[in-house]
Amino acid sequence: MNAEPLWEVFVRSRRGLSHIHVGSLHAPDAEMALRNARDVYTRRQEGVSIWVVPAASITASSPDEKDSFFDPAGDKVYRHPTFYDIPDEVRHL
Amino acid sequence: MDSTVTDLPEAEFQALVDADSRIEPRDWMPDDYRRSLVRQIAQHAHSEIIGMQPEGNWITRAPSLRRKAILMAKVQDEAGHGMYLYAAAETLGVSRDELLDLLHAGKQKYSSIFNYPTLIWADMGAIGWLVDGAAITNQVPLCRCSYGPYARAMVRICKEESFHQRQGYESLLTLSRGTPEQKAMAQDALDRWWYPSLAMFGPPDAESTHTSKSMAWGIKRFSNDELRQKFVDMTVPQSEVLALTIPDPELRWNAERGHYDFTAPDWDELRRVISGDGPCNRQRMEHRVRAHNEGAWVREAAAAFAAKRTTGSRAAA
Amino acid sequence: MIGTWDDRSTAATPLAPLVEYTLGLGDDALVLAQRLGEWIASGPQIEEDMALANIGLDLLGQARALLSYAGELEGAGRDEDALAYLRDERDFRNLQIVERPNGDFAVTMARQLAFAAYQYELYGRLKTSADTTLAAVAAKAVKEVAYHRDHATRWILRLGGGTDESHRRMQAGLESIWPYVGEMFDPEPAVAELAASGVAVDPTTLREPWAAYVDGVVAEATLELPEPRFHGRGGRRGLHTEAMGYLLAEMQHLHRAHPGATW
Numbered sequence: 220m221n222a223e224p225l226w227e228v229f230v231r232s233r234r235g236l237s238h239i240h241v242g243s244l245h246a247p248d249a250e251m252a253l254r255n256a257r258d259v260y261t262r263r264q265e266g267v268s269i270w271v272v273p274a275a276s277i278t279a280s281s282p283d284e285k286d287s288f289f290d291p292a293g294d295k296v297y298r299h300p301t302f303y304d305i306p307d308e309v310r311h312l
Numbered sequence: 313m314d315s316t317v318t319d320l321p322e323a324e325f326q327a328l329v330d331a332d333s334r335i336e337p338r339d340w341m342p343d344d345y346r347r348s349l350v351r352q353i354a355q356h357a358h359s360e361i362i363g364m365q366p367e368g369n370w371i372t373r374a375p376s377l378r379r380k381a382i383l384m385a386k387v388q389d390e391a392g393h394g395m396y397l398y399a400a401a402e403t404l405g406v407s408r409d410e411l412l413d414l415l416h417a418g419k420q421k422y423s424s425i426f427n428y429p430t431l432i433w434a435d436m437g438a439i440g441w442l443v444d445g446a447a448i449t450n451q452v453p454l455c456r457c458s459y460g461p462y463a464r465a466m467v468r469i470c471k472e473e474s475f476h477q478r479q480g481y482e483s484l485l486t487l488s489r490g491t492p493e494q495k496a497m498a499q500d501a502l503d504r505w506w507y508p509s510l511a512m513f514g515p516p517d518a519e520s521t522h523t524s525k526s527m528a529w530g531i532k533r534f535s536n537d538e539l540r541q542k543f544v545d546m547t548v549p550q551s552e553v554l555a556l557t558i559p560d561p562e563l564r565w566n567a568e569r570g571h572y573d574f575t576a577p578d579w580d581e582l583r584r585v586i587s588g589d590g591p592c593n594r595q596r597m598e599h600r601v602r603a604h605n606e607g608a609w610v611r612e613a614a615a616a617f618a619a620k621r622t623t624g625s626r627a628a629a
Numbered sequence: 630m631i632g633t634w635d636d637r638s639t640a641a642t643p644l645a646p647l648v649e650y651t652l653g654l655g656d657d658a659l660v661l662a663q664r665l666g667e668w669i670a671s672g673p674q675i676e677e678d679m680a681l682a683n684i685g686l687d688l689l690g691q692a693r694a695l696l697s698y699a700g701e702l703e704g705a706g707r708d709e710d711a712l713a714y715l716r717d718e719r720d721f722r723n724l725q726i727v728e729r730p731n732g733d734f735a736v737t738m739a740r741q742l743a744f745a746a747y748q749y750e751l752y753g754r755l756k757t758s759a760d761t762t763l764a765a766v767a768a769k770a771v772k773e774v775a776y777h778r779d780h781a782t783r784w785i786l787r788l789g790g791g792t793d794e795s796h797r798r799m800q801a802g803l804e805s806i807w808p809y810v811g812e813m814f815d816p817e818p819a820v821a822e823l824a825a826s827g828v829a830v831d832p833t834t835l836r837e838p839w840a841a842y843v844d845g846v847v848a849e850a851t852l853e854l855p856e857p858r859f860h861g862r863g864g865r866r867g868l869h870t871e872a873m874g875y876l877l878a879e880m881q882h883l884h885r886a887h888p889g890a891t892w
Contacts, residue, residue, distance in 0.1 A: 223615065225402065242465075243399045245408060246676070247618035250783060255676045257776075258683050259392050279338065306485075309553045311546040312478050361675065368670035372663060375884040376710050376892040377696075381689050384666060388682035391675050398675075433883055433892075483892070491890050599670070607673025609798065610734050613791025620790065 225274040226252040228260055230267055238270055246271075329530045334460035337403040345529050349459055350404050351420065352531065354411045357397035358422035360390045362596050366430040367439060375433060382479050383436060389476065393469050400461040416601050424582065425512050427590030428504070434487055434494075438501035440480010442509040442547070448473050449543045450513065458530030481550065488554045502551070503559045511577040511585075513540040519579070544572050642720055646819045648703045649722060650829050651763070652712070653865050654751075655695030656723035659713060660873075661744065662688040663880055664731055673734055680780055684741075687773040694766045714884035718874055719867040726809035726861075728873045735788055735795070735802030741781035743806055746843050747813045748774040750835040759827040782846050789850025800852050807855035812862045814839070 223245040229238035241260045246252035252271040261267045321340035328335055335341055368387045374380035398408040414420040425443055430436065451473065454466040487498040514520060514536040526532035534542075548565075551558050566573045584590065644652070665685035672678040696709040707715075726744055731737045752774055755767035788799040814836040823829035847854050861870065884892075 223611075242396060243402070244395060244676070247614040247787075248621065251614065251676075251787075254680070254780065254783065258676070258679045259395050262683075306553055309481070309550055311550070312474075312481055364670040364678065371666040371669060372879050373883050374892075375714075375887070375890075377659075377689065377693050377713055379892050380662075380666070381686060381693070384669070384682055384686050384689065387669050388679055388686070391678045391682065394675055395679070486891055490892075491887060493887060494890055603671045603673070607677075607734065609792070609794050610673035610677075610788070613795030614787050615791075616795075617787040617791045 223247050226256070226271045227274050227277060228252075228256045229270040229272070230256075230260055231269075232267055238268065243274060244271075249273075329458045329528075332456070332530070333458075334463060335458050336460045344525070345531075346404050348526065348529070348531060349462065350401055350406055350411075353397055353401040353404075353462055354406070354414070354420055355422060357394045357401060357411070358415045358420060359426065360394035360397060362422040362426045362600060364390050364394075365596055365599055366426055366428070366592070367436060369430050370433060370436055373433070374436075379436075379483065386440070386476050386479065389472050393465075393472070396465040396468060397462075400459075400465045403461045412604065416597070416604065418588075418597070421586065422596075423512060424585045424590060425508050426596060427585050427592045428508050429592050431504075432497055432501065434484065434497035434501035435505065437480045437483035437487060437498065438505040440476050440478075441484055441550070442480075442502075442505050443512065444473055444477040444480060445547060446509045446512040446543050448477060449539050449546070453533035453539075456530075456533065481554075484554055484556070488556055498554070499556050502556050506559055507577040507581075510540060510544070510574075511579075511582045513537075513543065515579060515582065516576065541571055544574050548572050644703060646823055647760070647828065648699050649819055649865075650817075650823055651695050651699040651702065653722040653724075655692050655699055655712075656721050657727050657744075657748075658688040658695065659692035660721070660723045660876065661727040661740075662686075662692055663876060664727065664729075664737075664740075667731055668737065677734075681737075684777050684780065687770075687777065691766065691770050691773070698762050698766070710884065714881045718869055718877060721867060721869065721873065721877070722865050723869075724809070724812050725864040725870055726806065726813065728864075728869060728876055729806065729809060730872055732802065732805060733798060734784075735798040736805050737802075738781050738784040738788065739799070739802035739806040741777065742785050742843060742846065743810050743813070745774050745777035745781050746839050747835060749778045749842075750838050751830055751832075754830045754834075757827075758829070763828065778842075785846050785850045785852070789847075789852045796851070799850065803847065803852060804855045804857075808857040808859045809861045810857075811860040812864060815862060815865075817865055 224247070225243055225245055226249075227243050228241050230241050231238045244252065244255050244259060246255050249271060253269060256269050256271050257267075261269065322342065325335065325339065325341055325345075328339070335345075364387050367383060367390075371380060371383050371387065374383055398411060401411060402408060411420065415422070425446075430439070448470065451466055451470055455463055455470055457463045457466065484498050484501070487494040489495075517523065517535045517537045520536055523532060523535060548558065548563065560575045562573060562575045564573055565571075585593070588594075643649075662685045665681050665688065668681045669678055669685075672681060692713075693709050696712045700707040700709065700712055724744075726740060729736075729740055749771065752767040752771035756764055756771055758764040758767065785799065788795040788802075790796070814832050816831075816833050820829045820831065824831035844854060863869070
């Protein structure tokens with residue numbers, strides 16, 4: 220089986236912010252990489268800009284990275300823990 | 313060259329770990345550290361993928377559209393978690409393909425909890441509450457693991473996992489407050505998933521062989537027994553709100569210790585299930601291998617198409 | 630041609646035209662979501678488990694919105710679950726194409742291409758419906774199905790142009806789905822008035838733009854457009870294929886086993 224190339228994924232979650240590295244994925248080509256990145260890293264959050272870059276194209280120096288993650292998509296109400304009616308007296312949820 | 317030059321990367325590595333800083337993919341690291349991490353991260357990833365089966369099982373039979381949607385979203389998240397984790401493992405110099413080969417050959421494992429069957433709808437709630445609850449207890453400390461890509465994947469996963477636990481608990485709450493049949497379902501699920509969930513934390517500390525090195529390397533922060541106790545302490549009060557009975561007659565609050573006393577799971581059962589004699593081991597692997605093999609022609613087509621485009625040749629009829 | 634065997638059969642329980650119409654669109658989405666749910670944990674790679682779950686969730690969301698609305702319009706106290714779980718085969722108004730068994734990945738992608746391209750044209754026009762609820766559902770859905778159509782297209786191109794095996798399977802996939810394409814564009818007498826008043830979309834108007842897109846994809850994928858002689862029809866009148874009974878049995882059993890229960 221052929222190994223699919225590795226792509227690094229960068230996402231800009233809102234206008235005014237810059238693209239942030241969120242992770243990597245495998246895909247056979249750029250079009251599929253972009254679509255997979257959308258599915259995995261943005262869960263259909265709108266207004267998001269995604270870059271996918273072949274990992275092989277990246278030239279690195281010594282790592283000194285800061286990382287950020289962004290919240291799951293806003294349109295899926297049931298993704299947010301606060302959506303569930305859990306009685307107040309239940310702790311640790 | 314004197315010996316301190318070759319000692320330097322090791323000392324630097326340990327200094328970073330001791331300072332609670334992060335080791336990143338291009339840093340020097342001991343071979344054992346790399347190997348341990350590959351194994352741990354890969355097995356974590358395999359668990360997410362295999363875990364999609366016992367839950368995915370009930371998507372087509374969910375008893376309301378809302379529950380169907382919640383379950384689809386949960387199982388989808390698990391696919392995503394698997395992907396984050398395989399990606400993290402790959403930063404250590406292995407490919408996902410190699411890791412899957414090891415899984416399919418039985419040379420790498422997945423969490424033994426998924427070798428138990430999901431027999432009734434209430435098992436969905438029990439898995440969310442107990443299995444994800446145990447996973448979260450295990451995973452929160454990993455957010456501070458010394459290896460950067462793993463720690464970052466865990467932060468993302470923990471955020472998504474809290475939704476899973478709440479939805480499971482809410483589902484059981486609805487059942488326990490429902491019809492007598494529903495309440496019985498919820499109790500039955502708890503009866504079957506309680507001890508396997510306790511076993512998720514691994515064998516007792518006295519029997520755990522790898523712990524001290526993992527702790528020195530900042531991969532493991534708390535012992536199996538510590539995490540297991542923490543899980544029990546959090547979960548018992550939650551069961552009281554559910555008005556369901558944990559199947560442990562010895563379970564009681566110990567004021568002196570400030571913790572719950574509880575019966576340990578059957579360690580023989582854990583050993584047997586881990587080594588392949590659980591109710592669903594064979595089935596889970598057959599399903600996984602079948603999906604992989606039946607999908608081979610699809611993956612090959614995608615690769616062939618990409619290769620053709622790269623070389624500029626037109627697709628042949 | 631409509632066969633004589635189903636000519637004699639009328640829709641099981643006639644409902645008001647707008648209810649019928651809304652149920653039809655909602656059932657399409659519900660039944661296809663159910664089929665896609667079967668793929669989860671069985672996809673050719675994890676990325677496809679993810680993508681198909683995404684598509685299934687979008688469709689389920691469309692189904693819930695449309696079924697809820699149909700229930701409101703009907704005014705008989707039926708909510709989305711009552712409609713999804715308590716109707717029998719002859720009361721479902723989905724097209725036959727969505728209930729077709731998944732088959733292999735190529736069959737599923739063929740079904741996705743045909744149906745997502747149909748929904749794209751449908752919702753693209755329905756978003757200006759005179760009915761504000763349908764317009765709102767369509768406005769959201771058209772963005773989702775644009776992605777569904779794109780996803781299917783990517784795969785048709787790759788499977789058609791990939792290997793000999795994938796090409797063969799993709800052609801076979803098209804052959805198995807195409808007998809169910811015609812029904813998507815059949816005239817619906819009950820809908821005619823609604824279409825005239827700008828509430829509904831006349832399905833016959835969708836064939837041309839649909840074909841312009843789909844024919845292009847099939848050709849680019851170096852595949853041949855099937856010319857089926859049999860055409861499955863009758864879904865909108867509650868006449869389904871044998872697959873429908875099994876699909877509903879699996880989907881509805883647990884809910885029906887506990888009448889009145891809350892989940």
